[in-house]
Amino acid sequence: FTIVLLILLSMLTEMLLAVAPGTKRSCDDEPCNNNENDFPVTYRAYIKRSYEMLLGDWDLDSQGFNNPRVYPIFVMFTFIVTTIMLNMMIAIASDSYVDAKEKGPKLFRILRLNYCVEVTLI
Numbered sequence: 001f002t003i004v005l006l007i008l009l010s011m012l013t014e015m016l017l018a019v020a021p022g023t024k025r026s027c028d029d030e031p032c033n034n035n036e037n038d039f040p041v042t043y044r045a046y047i048k049r050s051y052e053m054l055l056g057d058w059d060l061d062s063q064g065f066n067n068p069r070v071y072p073i074f075v076m077f078t079f080i081v082t083t084i085m086l087n088m089m090i091a092i093a094s095d096s097y098v099d100a101k102e103k104g105p106k107l108f109r110i111l112r113l114n115y116c117v118e119v120t121l122i
Contacts, residue, residue, distance in 0.1 A: 002083050012050040017043065051075065055082065 048071075055078050 002079055005079060005082060009047070009051055009054055012054060013043070013047050017046055
């Protein structure tokens with residue numbers, strides 16, 4: 001799952017680089033707007049921004065995650081939590097599928113008998 005998450009992150013980053021305005025911004029021809037909502041310029045900043053968009057857009061400055069020492073720990077934590085949650089989701093779905101496979105033939109016979117009784121009564 002971590003590999004899939006990394007591939008998805010790199011694909012999203014490449015799409016943002018291809019589509020987002022201002023990837024090669026030059027302030028010579030037009031005035032530069034240093035707005036917070038502007039897209040980042042470097043590839044590393046795009047990876048960081050797309051990761052935040054992929055797993056939720058947090059206010060990193062107020063939580064202290066914008067520190068270069070803390071951000072890798074934050075990324076590792078979110079990767080691990082995402083992987084664990086995906087594994088839990090698959091385990092729950094697999095368990096439900098096994099239960100449905102076991103209960104399916106009994107339910108089919110009961111409903112078939114009910115249908116036969118309905119047809120004979122009509």
